[in-house]
Amino acid sequence: MIGHIEALDRLGFELDPELATDVILQSLSPSFEPFIMNYHMNSLSKSVTELHGMLKNAEDSIKKTSTHVMMVQRDSQKRKRKGEGKGKAEDMIQKPKPDAKP
Numbered sequence: 001m002i003g004h005i006e007a008l009d010r011l012g013f014e015l016d017p018e019l020a021t022d023v024i025l026q027s028l029s030p031s032f033e034p035f036i037m038n039y040h041m042n043s044l045s046k047s048v049t050e051l052h053g054m055l056k057n058a059e060d061s062i063k064k065t066s067t068h069v070m071m072v073q074r075d076s077q078k079r080k081r082k083g084e085g086k087g088k089a090e091d092m093i094q095k096p097k098p099d100a101k102p
Contacts (some may be wrong), residue, residue, distance in 0.1 A: 001027050002048055020048055022029050055090075 001024045005015055015023070025036050035058040046054065 002052060004049065017047065018045070021046070021051055023053075024051060025046070032058060 005020045005023065008015060025032075025039065028036065032055070035055070037056075
């Protein structure tokens with residue numbers, strides 16, 4: 001984004017520093033939401049170069065903390081609900097066989 005902003009500047013279309021900062025912050029992925037909220041809450045006004053340095057630091061800390069992976073696995077067979085099936089639960093229980101008579 002900084003490259004695009006600099007290209008606009010070379011073409012004679014200067015962006016206000018505040019607008020350039022807003023454009024950069026809006027282009028970030030959702031993982032940077034805490035950084036953006038902190039930036040706005042503290043009313044920071046940094047140059048584009050300083051913002052770039054801050055974003056690099058934030059990216060490093062995001063990479064360190066986001067090592068959690070959620071996996072979802074689907075069974076290939078559908079599970080039966082309670083009460084459904086071929087027989088009653090009583091029929092499913094195996095009764096012990098009596099010992100042979102002496």
